[in-house]
Amino acid sequence: MSDGQGVRRIPLSGREFVLVGTAHVSSESVAEVRRIVAEERPDIVCVELDEGRQRALAGGPGWHELDIGKVLREGKGFLLLANLVLSSFQRRLGSDLGVKPGEEMVAGVEAAQALGIPCVLADRDIQVTLRRAWASTGWWGRSKMLAAMISAVLSNETLEAGEIERLKQSDVLAEMMRELAEYLPPAKRALIDERDRWLAAHIHAAAGAKVVAVVGAGHLEGIVGHLEALDAGREPADVSDIAGVPQRSWVGRVLPWVIPAALVALFVAGFFKSGLRMSLEMALKWLLANGGLAALGSIIALAHPLTILVGFVGAPIATLNPFVGIGLFTGVVEAFLRKPRVSDFESLPQDITSLKGFYRNRVTRILLVFFLSSIGGMIGNFIAIPWITSLLGGK
Numbered sequence: 001m002s003d004g005q006g007v008r009r010i011p012l013s014g015r016e017f018v019l020v021g022t023a024h025v026s027s028e029s030v031a032e033v034r035r036i037v038a039e040e041r042p043d044i045v046c047v048e049l050d051e052g053r054q055r056a057l058a059g060g061p062g063w064h065e066l067d068i069g070k071v072l073r074e075g076k077g078f079l080l081l082a083n084l085v086l087s088s089f090q091r092r093l094g095s096d097l098g099v100k101p102g103e104e105m106v107a108g109v110e111a112a113q114a115l116g117i118p119c120v121l122a123d124r125d126i127q128v129t130l131r132r133a134w135a136s137t138g139w140w141g142r143s144k145m146l147a148a149m150i151s152a153v154l155s156n157e158t159l160e161a162g163e164i165e166r167l168k169q170s171d172v173l174a175e176m177m178r179e180l181a182e183y184l185p186p187a188k189r190a191l192i193d194e195r196d197r198w199l200a201a202h203i204h205a206a207a208g209a210k211v212v213a214v215v216g217a218g219h220l221e222g223i224v225g226h227l228e229a230l231d232a233g234r235e236p237a238d239v240s241d242i243a244g245v246p247q248r249s250w251v252g253r254v255l256p257w258v259i260p261a262a263l264v265a266l267f268v269a270g271f272f273k274s275g276l277r278m279s280l281e282m283a284l285k286w287l288l289a290n291g292g293l294a295a296l297g298s299i300i301a302l303a304h305p306l307t308i309l310v311g312f313v314g315a316p317i318a319t320l321n322p323f324v325g326i327g328l329f330t331g332v333v334e335a336f337l338r339k340p341r342v343s344d345f346e347s348l349p350q351d352i353t354s355l356k357g358f359y360r361n362r363v364t365r366i367l368l369v370f371f372l373s374s375i376g377g378m379i380g381n382f383i384a385i386p387w388i389t390s391l392l393g394g395k
Contacts, residue, residue: 006020006021006022006029006032006217006220007019007020007021007032007036008021008220008224010224010227010228012227012228012231013231014209015208015209015210015211016209016210016211017203017204017211017213017227018036018040018042018210018211018212018213019203019213019215019220019223019224020032020033020036020108020212020213020214020215021215021216021217021218021219021220022104022105022214022215022216022217023104023216023217027103029104030103030104030107032104033104033107033108033111033214034107034110034111036212037108037111037112037115037117037212038111038115040210040212041115041117041210042117042208042210042211042212043117043118043207043208043209043210043211044117044118044119044120044206044207044208044211044212045108045109045111045112045117045118045119045120045211045212045213045214046119046120046122046199046202046203046206046211046212046213046214046215047105047108047109047119047120047121047122047123047213047214047215048105048122048123048199048213048214048215048216048219049102049105049109049121049122049123050121050123050124050125050126051121051125052125052126052127053102053105053123053126054105054109054121068080068331068335068340068363068366068367069331069332069335069336072327072328072331072332072335072366072370073328073332075328077327077328077331077367077370077371080367081367081370081371084348084352084364084367104214105214108212108214118207120202120203120206122198122199122202122203122206122213122215123195123198123199124194124195124198124199124242124243128243128244128245129190129191129194129195130190131245132190132194132242132245132246133187133190133191135190135245135246136187136189136190137187192222193222194242195219196219196222196223196225196226197222197226197235197239197242198239198242199213199215199219199223199226200222200223200225200226200227200230201226201230201237201238201239202239203223203227204226204227204230204231204237205237259319259381259385260319260320260321262385263286263319263320263384263385263388264320266282266385266388266389266392267279267282267283269392270282270388270391270392273392278391281391282388282391283316285384285387285388285391286316286384286388287312287316289380289381289383289384289387290315290316290319290377290380290381290384291311291312291313291314291315291316291377291380292312292380293315293376293377293379293380293383294311294312294314294315294326294330294373294374294376294377294380295308295309295311295312295315295373295376296376297311297369297371297372297373297374297375297376297377298311298330298369298372298373298376300372301359301365301368301369301371301372301373302359302365303330303334303365303369303373304333304334304337304338306333306337307330307333307334307337307369310329310330310333311326311329311330311373311376311377314326314329314330315373315376315377315380318377319377319381325374325377326373326374326377327369327370327371327373327374327377328370330369330370330373331366331367331369331370331373334365334366334369334370335366338362338365338366339362340361340362340363340366341362344361344362344363345363347361348361348363348364351364352364
């Protein structure tokens with residue numbers, strides 16, 4: 001059943017689920033959420049938030065506690081950049097639409113608290129979602145994902161009136177994720193399908209005869225299908241299989257060693273063909289291609305001169321060790337040389353909404369250095385290997 005305006009009533013086994021489909025940057029959604037919770041007086045309210053997002057929206061621990069160097073050393077640079085880009089995307093749209101991103105979810109929590117109604121944070125941790133999406137794609141796929149997201153965020157296009165009205169009728173974050181999933185099909189399961197299932201499982205498990213669930217409009221159809229399957233016993237209620245990051249297969253563990261092994265094999269082949277001279281020539285070409293493009297990426301990110309030098313010299317070394325990447329070296333060096341200031345963390349929410357802000361803020365500048373030097377080093381490998389191989393065919 002539907003009440004219109006994005007509200008779906010689902011009667012299942014003597015219980016009633018009232019699903020409120022919202023737009024994440026719509027003032028109308030905020031008002032509608034407050035009204036429905038007050039009118040329905042449910043036994044429990046579920047909202048599409050995880051604990052981390054709820055704390056951030058409520059003004060809890062924020063960016064000032066971020067240790068950028070530690071993030072890079074733990075291999076979470078891509079995840080942090082993706083989080084910032086998603087936050088930027090919603091903040092920018094929220095500015096155009098006159099409402100803070102996620103305000104309708106906060107409204108659901110506050111409306112429940114005002115009436116003494118229990119509230120459940122029903123969404124999966126965004127970090128788990130992104131890490132599972134990362135795990136489902138290769139290095140190139142992850143780079144494409146971030147490039148597409150950054151392109152959308154840094155676009156100078158302004159929204160027309162008709163586009164604003166359309167966005168008010170949809171879940172902006174889900175729509176962005178859906179577009180990314182179409183761009184990178186392997187990531188669709190983690191970004192969309194698994195979250196639909198996760199949300200439905202937690203909504204269905206909520207105690208009470210009447211449950212109000214505040215979710216993005218883009219999740220409505222998926223959640224309804226899973227709720228009906230859960231109630232009919234066609235689907236397990238246990239979602240522990242999608243609660244963490246899956247272990248890589250043996251192929252995934254072996255693949256990072258392919259390029260180092262290929263390079264070593266080429267150097268050995270060159271030595272046996274023409275001696276040390278050819279091996280040194282190969283090493284020089286590898287340094288120019290791999291190190292040169294990693295340094296170029298650092299230059300584009302306006303990195304410190306010493307960081308650029310580290311990118312040039314370190315990229316070939318990092319390539320031989322699949323457990324590290326040149327982005328780790330350049331990012332950590334940049335963070336050491338240009339340590340983020342308190343003002344950088346304070347202005348981060350505003351700076352991530354523009355290209356100029358990304359370059360001005362030391363936090364995002366470090367991430368740009370990490371990302372662009374990594375991309376440069378990767379492209380350099382694809383150029384260097386055929387270039388080096390061609391030497392073996394010479395006289």
